[in-house]
Every structure is written in C-alpha cells, then in structure tokens.
Amino acid sequence: MARNEDVKNFLHKHRAQVKPEVYGIDSQQRRVPGLRREEVAQLAAVSVSWYTWLEQGRDIRISPAAIQRIGKVLQLTPVEQNYFSAIVFGHTLPSEQSPDIPKEVKVMVDALHPYPAFVRRENMDILYWNRAAQENIFDWTQVPLSDRNSLKLMFIDPAYKQRIGNWESAALHTIAAFRNYQAAGRNSADFDSIVNDLSTRSADFVALWQRHEVSRMGAGNKAILDLNSEMKHYTYTSLEVENTPGIFVIFYAPVVEKSSQTGCE
Template sequence: MSRNQDVKYFLTRRREAVSPAEYGFATTGRRVKGLRREEVAQLAAVSVSWYTWLEQGRSISISHGALQRIARVLKLSPVEQDYLEDIVLGHRHSPARTSRQLPEEVIAMVDALNPHPAFVRSANMDILYWNEAAKNEIFDWSAVEANDRNSLKLMFINSDYRKIIHDWDTAAKHTISAFRSNYAAGKQTEEFEAVISTLDQQSADFRRMWNYHDVSKIGTGNKAIIGKDGNISRYTYTSLEVENLPGVFVLFYLKTPGS
C-alpha cells in the first residue's frame, strides 16, 4: 500500500470514528459515519477542497499547524498524531539500516539479564539476539529459519508461535499497530515492505488487521505466554532503544509475581 493510500484510509477511518454530536452537528440524515469532510475542514479552519486533497493523498502544501488542528478535531492520540505527521510530512528521523552485527556489549548485557527473558529486536521486528531465558520461556527463535525470525511474521504465519500467545487477537493487533508506526517513522522501508509483502500473500488475518490502520508504540506493556504444560505465564516488559543504534531495541521481560 502506498503512503497516499495510508493517508486516505487513516484519515477516513479516524473521521468516521468521531461522533458529529461531539461538535454539535446533527446526527440524522447522514450517508456516512462520523464527521463529514466539510465539517472537519470547518473545525480545523482549512478549506474543504484542501482537506479533501489531503485525504486523497494529493501533493499539496501542508503546514505542521494545519495538521495539528486536524489532529485535535479527529481526537488523535499523541502516537496517532506522530503517525499522521510521518505519512504526510515525511519521517521524523532517518535511522541507518539495521546492522545484523550487534556490538559485544549489547550481547553481553542481554546475556547478563538471565534469568529474566531478554532479546534484541529491530524496528521492523526482526529478532537479532536473545538470551537463554527468552529461548526457554518465550520462544526458541533458533528453531526457525533466520529469515522468519520476525515477531510480526511469527505472529501471523507460524502456528507454533501463535499457540503460545494468550489472547492472540489483542496481541496481534498491538503488534501490527506498533509495526505500522515504526514503518511510517523510518526512511529505510525495504525491510518493512519485505515483511508486509510476505504477510499480505500468506495471511488473511494480517490483511484484515492491516486495513484497520491502528498505530501504537511498544514501550512498556504486558505479555501472557502459554507454556507447554498449558499454564499461562504473565510478564511485564520494557523496550529500550540502544544508543548509537537507531532502530534497535532491547526488550526485557519480568515475570509477574504469582504467575
């Protein structure tokens, strides 16, 4: 999907999600859900034709201020606002292509986090390194081909991985929305597009969820893993970007007491 289409579908879906009543507009006699284009334009103090062209993904002159006003009208979250600016104005940062050769100190740090699970992941969700606890408690990435060691691919097309994810639907939506946010923010898109192409061909669930156009960030959160014995282990996790390695993250898992 092109970035013009991303703009179109993202704005359309967010516009449909806002109730006209929130802004005092009548809710009867409408052919479309949510706000009309002319109502967004009016509330954001831009012309109807300009907003229409923006939503269509046309090449127009766009100011940061106008996008901020539109974001407020559509009640976008900070993450959604960042995503809108990325796909309309361009990338906020340009990380270099992720190196597959990690510094020794990063590897040593991940190993030292045993007995807690930890692993290294790139912005496009390729798994680059993991410690023994992650292998034993989360997933054994060494059991799959190197090209398939990707959290998003595993989530949608690896049956063994899918079985261990408790509340798979929620976890899959969160993973795909974080991937979309990373994709919009970086200039090195080839690695992202290779993942998208594979999943678009192989997973109907991916195609359905990709069209939701949800975005989020992976900073901290919760994870529930179903063990071989059928018991559920619950974790909190933290994701930290490695300094001097833009687009490379260490994820640390801490088991919830009593899990």
C-alpha cells in the first residue's frame, strides 16, 4: 500500500474514533462519527485546506510540530504518534542490504538451548534458530525460503496457524507490530513485498490489514500447541542487536501457569 494511502487511512480511522464531546462539540445530528476535518484543523491550529490535503495524502510541506498537535487532538498513544510521524516523513535512513548475522549472535542463540530462540529481521523474516525453537515453536525448514516470515506464516501456513493459541488476536497484534516496524524500516521494499504477497494469498490478512492497528512487540506472552497437541505458554522478549540494526534476537521462556496471549513473533 502506498504511503499516502497509509496517511489517509490512519487519519480517517482515528478522526472517527474521537468523541466530539471531549472538545465540547455537540455530536447530535451527525451523519458520521468522530470529528470533522475542519474541527481537527481548528483544534490543531492548522488551516482546513492544509489538513484536508494531508489527509488526502498530497505532497505538502509538513512540520513536526504540526504533526504533534494533530496527534494530540486525535488522542494518539505514544506508539501511534511515532508511527504517524514515520509514515508522514518517510524513511530517513538509506536502503541497504540485510547484513550477515554476526557469528557471536549465532553462538548465543545456540547456547540458549533448551530455551527456544531465533533471529529475525525487522520485516519479520526468520534468519536463524536453535534446535529448541525448531522443535517447540516451528520447523522453518519445512517451508520455502521466501515464506520464512512470521507474518506470512500467520496467514498462509495451515500448520503454523493451527498451533497458535487465540489466532485472531495474535494475528492482529503481529500485523500491528509489522506496521510499526514498516514505518521506521530501513528498506520499504522489504515490507512492501510481504504486504503485496499476502494481499494476493490471504483474504484474512487483507481484512485485518485494513483495520490499521499499530503497536510494539518488544515483549509479551504467547500460547502455542506443541507436537504432542498440548498448549504451552511462553513469555517472549525481542532484543535488537546493537551493532547490526534491524536484526533481532527473539527469546522464549516457558511459564508454568496459563497466561493470556497477546502477540506472536
């Protein structure tokens, strides 16, 4: 999806969610929910035509201060505000090839056995994993190299989907995190290719993608069905490799008691 479409859809969604009463505006006899464009513009101290052009995705001059004011009017969370700024101003870092995984990172991932751990890129491509991850999370060797991606597998691989507890919630959370990574990503083509591929292969993906949710995936809980058809619960942590930006180590720790599942790496 083009970046101007992301801006348009994001603003339209959040404008519709704001209750006019919060700003002392009568909401009676309105045909659509939320704030009108002119109301957002007035509250954010920008011109109506400028805000309209912004929401339409036109190429206009934009200041960070104006984006912050609009975000405040729309009651965006800090994560949503960062995402909004990223999709407006675009990628600031040059496109580059994915670097090799440092040898030390591979050694660390292997050493984490018997705990599952793997390495992935910011676009959720899976690059490396230890034996515990292959045995308890997923065997990525069983799918084509082009499909070794957490977001893709969530929608196109029946075996992977079946093993995920509370699949719809996990899928939505994964999409929301992917959007956040995409906004700040170093190479937009790496993300666009995944979105385009999934858009032709999964109606479920298209439906959830159009909800325009955004969140972070630094840590959380995950439920997964093991090879013995027993639901296992984990906490996961995502750590970016300091000297290799865009590369993350994902570590899973088993939990004894059942915990609610909020996401899926």
